[in-house]
Amino acid sequence: MHIFNYVKFRTPESVELEFTLAGIGNRAWALIIDYQILALTLVVFFIAWTIVSVQLVGFWKDIFGSASLLWLIAIAFITWFVIYVGYFVFFETLWQGQTPGKRLAKIRVVRDDGRPIGLQQATLRALLRPFDEFLFMGAFLIMFGRREKRLGDLVAGTIVIQAQTFTASATLIISEQARSLYEHLLQIADLSPLLPDDFAVIREYLQRRGAMALKARTALALQLTQQVKAIIDLEKLPDNFAPDLFLEAVYLAYQQRE
Structure with missing residues (x-):
């Protein structure tokens, strides 16, 4: 197990991005927070389900007969499992790889190529979570795996990284x-074809260019400019647009559009 483990992504624009893997500590802290929220949700559900079941005991017997108690337990268990899985699927899909716990722990789930996860990846991770927690199998896989993947990550093709917060700091x-x-x-260009991933690449370059060698920075800036021009169908730039x-202007214009 490495104290600090890093992973590199290469975007379609040939920009190499480096991120720090979340690590077992951050992931455990996020899970503790999520489980506290889940426990509160399940307690509320249990109380509500008990009240409804007691009030409708005659109705349940008419439907299920003498096996009504077993059916009620089975329905409660299925609903509990749906809440358990649905919690992670809902938040990781809606918040682009984060749950409330992950957001507080400042970590995020992404695909192996660095792209945001979707419903399929979030569902696979959530469904396999019980297997990961059986005998702490997931924790062992995270601690001793090179990319710190639990079983759900291996099947879904995801990794967990430390989330980077982009602020208007001196680095940009x-x-x-x-x-x-x-x-x-x-006024002269339509920026609507630019996707959030394209904007993220531009933002990443603007933040990291100060640490680049002049030759590499010049070549990368020219490459990104040509690719962005092709995306927004802008054939010619004014002379003062280096x-x-x-x-930089695309970065500001995109933010204004949003």
Whole structure:
């Protein structure tokens, strides 16, 4: 088990991104929070189900006969399992790989290629969670696996990484010239074909360019500019739109559009 374990993704735009794997500690902390929320939800369900069952005891007997108690237990168990699985599926799908616990622990589930997970991946992870928790099998797989995957991750093709928060800090510097030109870009180009993943790549470049060698930074900025121009069908740029300036203007224009 590594103290710090990293994973690298290469985007379709050939941009290499590096993230830190979540680790057993962060994942355990997130699970404790999620289970507290789940426990409260299941207690409320149990109380409500008991009240309804007592009030409708005659109705249940008419439907299920002498086996009404067994049927009520079976229905309660199935509903409990649906709540248990549905909690993780709902939040991980809606919040792009995060549950309330994961959000507080600042970790996130993504696919093996770095893309956000969907309903299929979230469902597979949730359905296999009971197997992972049996005899702490998932914990052993996380601790001793190179990419810290439990069984659900192996089947769903996902990994858990530390979530990065993007803020308007000193690492993302937008020039004043770009601030004055992004409005012009909105007038001459349609940014609607740009997907959130495309915007994420631009944002990642703008944040990391300061640590790049000049030659690599120039080549990557030019490559990204050409790809973005092709996506938004912009054949020619004004003379004052250098690649970095263009990407900064796209960043501001995209945010304005959102």
